[in-house]
Amino acid sequence: MATVYLARRVGAAGGAVAIKMIRDEYARSSDFRTMFLDEAKIVSRLRHPNIVAYEQLGDEDGHVYIAMELLIGQSLWSVWEACRSRKVRLRYDMIAWIGARVADGLHCAHELADDDGRALDIVHRDVNATNVFVTYDGQVKVIDFGLASAANRASRTAAGVVKGKVAYMSPEQAIGSPVDRRTDVFALGTMLWELGCDRRLFRHTDDVETLRRVHAAIVPDPTKLVDDFPEGLWRILRRALQRATGDRYPTAADLARDLDAFAVSVGGGVDAGAVAEVMSALFADDRARQAAWVADASHPDRRRAPRGPLKTRPESWAPDGAAAPGASGRRRRTLSVAIAIAVFAAAAVAVAAAVR
Numbered sequence: 474m475a476t477v478y479l480a481r482r483v484g485a486a487g488g489a490v491a492i493k494m495i496r497d498e499y500a501r502s503s504d505f506r507t508m509f510l511d512e513a514k515i516v517s518r519l520r521h522p523n524i525v526a527y528e529q530l531g532d533e534d535g536h537v538y539i540a541m542e543l544l545i546g547q548s549l550w551s552v553w554e555a556c557r558s559r560k561v562r563l564r565y566d567m568i569a570w571i572g573a574r575v576a577d578g579l580h581c582a583h584e585l586a587d588d589d590g591r592a593l594d595i596v597h598r599d600v601n602a603t604n605v606f607v608t609y610d611g612q613v614k615v616i617d618f619g620l621a622s623a624a625n626r627a628s629r630t631a632a633g634v635v636k637g638k639v640a641y642m643s644p645e646q647a648i649g650s651p652v653d654r655r656t657d658v659f660a661l662g663t664m665l666w667e668l669g670c671d672r673r674l675f676r677h678t679d680d681v682e683t684l685r686r687v688h689a690a691i692v693p694d695p696t697k698l699v700d701d702f703p704e705g706l707w708r709i710l711r712r713a714l715q716r717a718t719g720d721r722y723p724t725a726a727d728l729a730r731d732l733d734a735f736a737v738s739v740g741g742g743v744d745a746g747a748v749a750e751v752m753s754a755l756f757a758d759d760r761a762r763q764a765a766w767v768a769d770a771s772h773p774d775r776r777r778a779p780r781g782p783l784k785t786r787p788e789s790w791a792p793d794g795a796a797a798p799g800a801s802g803r804r805r806r807t808l809s810v811a812i813a814i815a816v817f818a819a820a821a822v823a824v825a826a827a828v829r
Contacts (some may be wrong), residue, residue: 474493474496474499474505474509474619475493475494475495475499475509475619476493476494476496477491477492477493477494478491478492478494479491479492479543479551479770479786480492480540483779484678489543489767490528490540490541490542490543491540491541491542491543491544492538492539492541493538493539493541494536494537494539495509495537495538496534496821500535500536500537505729506537507636507735508619509537509539509619510537512539512556512619512621513530513539514617515582515593515618515621516539516541516597516618517530517532518585518593519581519582519618520581520584520767521577521578521581521613522578522584522612523575523577523578523581523612523613523614523615523616524614524616525541525542525583525606525615526542526613526646527539527540527541527809528539528540528542530542535696537555543767544605544606544608544614545608545609545760545763545764545767546606546608546609546610546612546752546756547606547607547608547646547752547759548602548603548604548605548606548756549571549602549603549605549606549607549613549664549668550601550602550603552602552607552751552752552755553667555604555755555756556671556755557671562669562671563668563751564704564740564743565702565703565735565738565739565740565741566707566735566736566742566743567736567740567743567747567748567751568665568668568669569665569706569709569732569733569735569736569743570732570733570736570744570747570748571607571613571730571738571748572603572661572664572665572728572729572732573730573732573733574613574781575600575613575661575664575789576615576661576725576726576727576728576729577657577725577726577729577730578613578615578724578759579597579654579657579658579725580654580724580725580729582595582597582618582621582655583595583596583657583724583725585795594622594653594655594743595618595621595622596621596622596652596656596657597615597618597620597621597657598620598621598622598646598652598655598656598657598661598662598663599617599619599638599641599660600615600641600657600660600663600664601638601640601641601660601664602667602668603638603664604616604617605664607748607752608752609743609752609753609756609760610752611744611747611748611749611750611752612745612748613638613748614686617620622652623763639680639687640663640673640674640675640676640683640687640765641660641663641664641682642656642658642660642684643655643656643659643660643687643718644687644688644689644690644716645718646687646693647652647684647688648796649685649689650773653718653720654710654724654725655721655722655723657725658713658721658724658725658728659713659714659715661713661720661723661725661728662710662713662728663675663715664716665710665713665732666692666695666710666714666810669695669699669702669706670695670698670699670702671699672698674692677685677715678767678808689716690714690715690716692710692711692714693823694707695710697709700785703735705735705738706735706737709728709731709732709735713728718805765825782806
């Protein structure tokens with residue numbers, strides 16, 4: 474429901490940001506506008522190194538936007554795809570470390586309270602590899618809280634309505650039952666199982682069959698599918714992927730603790746530097762091109778958009794069979810941010826929010 478732009482701050486502050494702007498066709502709908510404002514309300518409270526940072530909410534002549542930190546890198550989905558194209562896989566300790574950082578960010582969201590100390594009960598509801606961003610310097614960020622549920626949201630999901638990517642739902646989410654933080658734990662477990670096994674877990678070409686598989690939550694033992702899959706990692710994922718919520722990790726922090734312990738036990742520890750080395754090996758050309766493109770578009774003397782979008786790679790096997798959407802936009806002025814370039818496809822660019 475939104476378009477993402479690269480933008481630069483005007484005035485003394487300078488610097489580049491990402492602008493997520495509600496599309497005109499949705500801006501006319503009070504329901505979509507409320508959902509968009511709800512997202513801004515949620516992300517504005519989140520301050521964690523593993524969550525994309527909110528900077529400003531704006532409304533210029535009816536054009537509502539969220540300004541967020543600009544991330545230079547790739548979605549975890551693109552990392553996985555790049556590995557597949559080279560017939561390689563991420564190391565298990567690195568998969569665990571990345572998963573632990575995602576869990577750290579989710580735990581921050583889950584624990585968030587309002588100014589009076591009341592829990593906001595935030596649940597992301599859309600945890601998957603397209604909503605995890607890995608920067609070229611190895612930082613891991615959870616992005617896109619557009620479908621998040623929270624106690625103070627003005628918009629509400631009707632009973633029986635499901636939200637999120639079908640193949641990454643939890644069993645309770647698949648039938649429209651109430652969700653809590655353990656829904657995100659299950660989705661994260663699904664994502665990590667897929668990264669480790671290099672195959673989809675519940676995905677089927679038919680969405681109804683995918684939902685049936687999600688609800689049944691029958692998870693194959695990866696040690697019987699992949700020769701070198703570690704038993705220790707399977708123990709962690711098996712608990713995260715339990716069908717009954719009471720049998721899962723009670724918090725994302727508990728999951729993060731075990732993932733970190735596993736990473737240390739098998740590899741001596743992974744850090745952002747190790748992830749950065751992998752990113753450099755996978756995306757050397759993309760990194761140089763993106764950095765030059767952002768620097769050019771962010772220059773204070775720039776008054777016009779660069780010609781054409783950043784070169785993108787088509788998604789060959791995107792989640793739920795859908796390719797990442799392209800997008801186009803018009804140049805706008807805002808109260809404190811001037812749009813600097815044309816919008817580009819979310820899956821292949823280094824921005825901090827996903828095009829919905």
